[in-house]
Amino acid sequence: MNVNAFLAAYGVRILSAALYVLLAPLFGGLLAGVDRRITARMQGRKGPPLLQPFYDVAKLFEKRRVSVNKLQNFFVVLFLVFLVFTGALFFAGGDLLLFIFAFTLAALFFISAAYAANSPYSAIGAERELLQMMAYEPMVLLTAVGFYMATGSFQVGDILFAKGPAVASIPALFLGFCYVLTFKFRKSPFDLSTSHHGHQEIVKGITTEFSGSSLALIEIAHWYEATFLIAFVALFFVWGGNPWSVLLGLGVALVVYFLEILIDNTFARVKWQLAIQSAWIVAGTTGFLNLLVLTLVQGGAGWLS
Amino acid sequence: MNRDTVRTVTAIEPLEALAVAQHRRLGGWRLVQMHGTRVDGATEVNYAYALDGALEILRARVPDGTAIPSITGIYFAAFHYENELQDLFGLKVTDLAVDYKGHFYKLKQTTPYRPDLGVEGIGSVEAPRVPMAEDAEPAATPRDAHGRPVPARIAEGITGNRTIVPFGPQHPVLPEPIHLDLVLEDEKVVEAIPSIGFIHRGLEKLVEKRDFVDYVYVAERICGICSFMHGMGYCLAVENTMGIEVPKRADYLRTVLAEMARIHNHTMWLGLVADAFGFESLFMHSWRVREIILDVFEEITGGRVIFSICRIGGLRRDVDERQIDLLMKALDRIEKELEPLVSAFTQEYSVVHRMTGVGVLSKAEAYELGALGPMLRASGWALDTRLLGYAAYDDLRFAPVVETAGDCMARTKVRIRETAQSIGLIRQAVAKLPPGEIAAPVKGTPNGEFMARVEQPRGEAIYYVRGNGTRFLERFRVRTPTFANVPALVKTLQGCQLADVPMLVLTIDPCISCTER
Amino acid sequence: MAFLKRSPWMIHYDGSSCNGCDIEVLACLTPVYDVERFGIVNTGNPKHADIFLLTGAVNEQNREVVRNIYDQMPEPKVVVAVGICATSGGIFRECYNILGGADKVLPVDVYVPGCAARPESIIDGVVKALAVLEEKRRALPPRARRGRRAEASAQGGNA
Structure with a gap:
């Protein structure tokens, strides 16, 4: 295969992934800024400047690095690298299953970093993060299966060009996925392992022992994460490669994010037992019912393909 | 003037305190507070009990060098007051349920009401254990790598399936400093050991x-x-x-x-x-x-x-x-x-x-x-x-x-x-x-x-x-x-x-x- | 660039204050005063903090705690003594268990007067502290916060 043929076949994918790697921090940071503004308004306050998350991260790079050990920083870098890779995989139109595995791996590096710090608060934070993973992973996997059942492919590139929006055939899975998004965005009631505001029994939980540039890297990693999660939500609404459907998807994803902020401000933090139970019940009901109905109605995969 | 007029002050012997406490307890009185006062080279220990509007103060004059019996067996809540008496007045209280041994507040100046006692105070440094329901002391004193004795509560955390999470004195959910050592089994707290004295000023x-x-x-x-x-x-x-x-x-x-x-x-x-x-x-x-x-x-x-x-x-x-x-x-x-x-x-x-x-x-x-x-x-x-x-x-x-x-x-x-x-x-x-x-x-x-x-x-x-x-x-x-x-x-x-x-x-x-x- | 000024994170510790200054520090976070407007966040975690707000005088038992919190904060950092007790011991100066103001234990950069210090003056003190923070940042060796080697030599220099 010569270079031209390669570019013709993969050019768009590479471009899209490259754009993601470059622009995601911008989008994620802005999203965080908007989030803090809206949260402040909901609490009767004015809130910080829109660009505050960028100031924070830049500030963290200005601080002298104090780390408990070198291993900790190594894991943080791996966490960031794998999150970037996960997102790039998604934006390059890659395999959803691979995407999920890479995503999980990234999360595991984060947990390892917290364990490496060897302080009670970060250790308990790490334990809770593991519990949270147990809570949301089943739902994420079911969602991938749902996409396959709906469109006949695990490839994001194929799902984009399906005959109709996936949400038409897997609406319950969409709702279930939104439910576990609360875990991933670390919003109340499921901000058990760490919370955006530090008033928690385990201080900052999993991020307690990080400071300066490593904390900044974690923050940037979360921006990447937020960006592809938003894109994942949008994927439910995209069909036939239609640019308008992409816009629709993005719009819905932002509405979902707004609802997450609203939920964050109207719930207390729950304990881990309820978090896991509720996430599994939601996954069990929405996931299995949706897949069952889909199987019965269409009698096989690829209804929209 | 208020209705709170039924108040009596009765002098008792130091050893009578136990019998009196027992009697008040049976009568449903509340132990309102205990405090000491220095009077003519002796410490007066005051026990205040209340029942509805009635307030009764029982006053025992304790000569220096004499110990008083603890009433924590009857009113557990008295352990605070009695530890305070040990700290501030250098008064020895025997059979104290939770004995901080004169280190309840960790003072700059020991026994401030008894400056004559000097810097020694009365005690050892080890923090106490709060006795818990299903509690058993380890048989031998555990020692660390340098051969120094490890406090029992810490050792337990290391050897058993337990973590000790320090809670405070600086902690984001606490506007004020209090320290709790939380002994955890997973997320369950099996024991909580408070230590206070971070903001003791001595304004009395x-x-x-x-x-x-x-x-x-x-x-x-x-x-x-x-x-x-x-x-x-x-x-x-x-x-x-x-x-x-x-x-x-x-x-x-x-x-x-x-x-x-x-x-x-x-x-x-x-x-x-x-x-x-x-x-x-x-x-x-x-x-x-x-x-x-x-x-x-x-x-x-x-x-x-x-x-x-x-x-x-x-x-x-x-x-x-x-x-x-x-x-x-x-x-x-x-x-x-x-x-x-x-x-x-x-x-x-x-x-x-x-x-x-x-x-x-x-x-x-x-x-x-x-x-x-x-x-x-x-x-x-x-x-x-x-x-x-x-x-x-x-x-x-x-x-x-x-x-x-x-x-x-x-x-x-x-x-x-x-x-x-x-x-x-x-x-x-x-x-x-x-x-x-x-x-x-x-x-x-x-x-x-x-x-x-x-x-x-x-x-x-x-x-x-x-x-x-x-x-x-x-x-x-x-x-x-x-x-x-x-x-x-x-x-x-x-x-x-x-x-x-x-x-x-x-x-x-x-x-x-x-x-x- | 001086981003520190735009994103000062604070930690608050109650030395042996009467609570008056403490609740005023907390009141700064709430809707009427809302210090998050200036990017100020109350972290509660010394490792994330840039500004140390100390209320109340220092006593025998908490001097270690205060020192510990200060040592855990990464450079550059500033200390703000909030209220008259943290400044000099205030009304409790003559109490038997009081060592004195915060400067008996820590290098204090800004003193905020008042008993209790008002939220306005606390915010004012924090803003003054930002200028000191910026000075300290400039004074920091430029590569100290990055390279491991530089950090090691800086530590050697301090010792």
């Missing part, structure tokens, strides 16, 4: 260096949240010692200000407890409501948290029509703005889930552990010191707010209902506000003693004053409600979930500054 002894009239300012700064009532409690005690009749108008205004302080405290507490279970917006909105009452305080007294308006004999400033009008409008606003918050606290699913059935303190336990204030009333006791009728409470109609469930939700409900009650009391008092003077002249010096009781937002507080005819008091003693509520906290922490710890700590409405003085 400052009374020997400050004129009794000026000391109001120190008394007020026992705590910046209950500041008004601390000032008032001290004034009540001194006024009663000196026989000063406070003008009616001052009594009424004191009542109004005290109830305003209660509103301030309870709305602040609502915010803090919301913060403890991770409900940030509820915290913000509760504190927004709190600012309304602070504005009125500022208008009337000039201060937001420290007021310096109370003085011996009455008040320093009068209140005019415009200020009353502002107060009334503020009350209406608070009532209106509190309504949606109240429904969030009592009905919102995740809040109800977090608070119902958590940290239950039964009616019997609440009495046993000497709990006070909203903590006690949430467990079904209709005990409210305001019923004694100090200040203008005698002329106002109210009944104690009681809940029976004894859990965090019940404590929250008690405080919410008390806020409404305070609003009602202020309206009653303002409607009846008599004209006239706001302060009586202070003549002479205090000679004698008095123990005043005041219902703080957190429960009953005791102010004991003893004068010797000079301008400097011989002894001032304050027993604050949090001091009495700590044993109940330790009890509710046993077996709870780690996630509940901040909430349980907050439901006693801890005021460490009050506790340690």
Whole structure:
């Protein structure tokens, strides 16, 4: 295969992934800024400047690095690298299953970093993060299966060009996925392992022992994460490669994010037992019912393909 | 003058204390407080018991070098007072249930009331263990890599399947320093070991260096949240010692200000407890409501948290029509703005889930552990010191707010209902506000003693004053409600979930500054 | 660039204050005063903090705690003594268990007067502290916060 043929076949994918790697921090940071503004308004306050998350991260790079050990920083870098890779995989139109595995791996590096710090608060934070993973992973996997059942492919590139929006055939899975998004965005009631505001029994939980540039890297990693999660939500609404459907998807994803902020401000933090139970019940009901109905109605995969 | 007149002082022998405690316990009396006083080369130990309006002080004269028996076997809550006696007076207490061995406060100057004892104090350095239900001491003393003995509680954490999580003194959910070593099995707290003394100042002894009239300012700064009532409690005690009749108008205004302080405290507490279970917006909105009452305080007294308006004999400033009008409008606003918050606290699913059935303190336990204030009333006791009728409470109609469930939700409900009650009391008092003077002249010096009781937002507080005819008091003693509520906290922490710890700590409405003085 | 000024994170510790200044520090976070407007966040975690707000005087038992918190904060950092007690011991100066103001234990950069210090003056003190923070940042060796080698030599220099 010569270079031209390669570019013709993969050019768009590479471009899209490259754009993601470059622009995601911008989008994620802005999203965080908007989030803090809206949260402040909901609490009767004015809130910080829109660009505050960028100031924070830049500030963290200005601080002298104090780390408990070198291993900790190594894991943080791996966490960031794998999150970037996960997102790039998604934006390059890659395999959803691979995407999920890479995503999980990234999360595991984060947990390892917290364990490496060897302080009670970060250790308990790490334990809770593991519990949270147990809570949301089943739902994420079911969602991938749902996409396959709906469109006949695990490839994001194929799902984009399906005959109709996936949400038409897997609406319950969409709702279930939104439910576990609360875990991933670390919003109340499921901000058990760490919370955006530090008033928690385990201080900052999993991020307690990080400071300066490593904390900044974690923050940037979360921006990447937020960006592809938003894109994942949008994927439910995209069909036939239609640019308008992409816009629709993005719009819905932002509405979902707004609802997450609203939920964050109207719930207390729950304990881990309820978090896991509720996430599994939601996954069990929405996931299995949706897949069952889909199987019965269409009698096989690829209804929209 | 108040109805709280049935008070007796009886001299007993030090060893009689046990028998007396047993007898009072059977009679259903509460151990109100214990304190020591230095008199002619001996330490007087005072045991105060209360039953309804009756207050009885039993006084034992303990010569130096003599030990006294602990009454913790009968009243467990006495361990605080007895440890304090060891710390401040160098008095040996035998068979103490939880013995800090003279290191309860970790003082700069050991035994400040007995400077003659020198720097030795009385004890070893090891912190004590709080005995727990299914507790067994390890047989041999564990040693670390250097051969030094490891404290049993730490060793257990290392060898067993347990983690020790230090909670405080600096901790984001704690506005004030208290330290708890939480021994965890996964997320379950099997043991909680409190250590205090991070903000012990020793202000009771400052009374020997400050004129009794000026000391109001120190008394007020026992705590910046209950500041008004601390000032008032001290004034009540001194006024009663000196026989000063406070003008009616001052009594009424004191009542109004005290109830305003209660509103301030309870709305602040609502915010803090919301913060403890991770409900940030509820915290913000509760504190927004709190600012309304602070504005009125500022208008009337000039201060937001420290007021310096109370003085011996009455008040320093009068209140005019415009200020009353502002107060009334503020009350209406608070009532209106509190309504949606109240429904969030009592009905919102995740809040109800977090608070119902958590940290239950039964009616019997609440009495046993000497709990006070909203903590006690949430467990079904209709005990409210305001019923004694100090200040203008005698002329106002109210009944104690009681809940029976004894859990965090019940404590929250008690405080919410008390806020409404305070609003009602202020309206009653303002409607009846008599004209006239706001302060009586202070003549002479205090000679004698008095123990005043005041219902703080957190429960009953005791102010004991003893004068010797000079301008400097011989002894001032304050027993604050949090001091009495700590044993109940330790009890509710046993077996709870780690996630509940901040909430349980907050439901006693801890005021460490009050506790340690 | 001076981003520190735009994103000062604070930590608050109650030395042996009467609570008056503490609740005023907390009041700064709430709707009426809302310090998040200036990017100020109350972290509660020394490792994330740039500004140390200390209320109340220092006593025998908490001097270690205060020192510990300060040592855990990464450079550059500033200390703000809030209220008269943290400044000099205030009304409790003569108490037997009081060592004195915060400067007995820590290098204090800004003193905020008042008993209790008002939220306005606390915010003012924090803003003053930002200028000191910026100075300290400039004084920091430029590569100290990055390279491991530079950090090691900086530590050697301090010792």
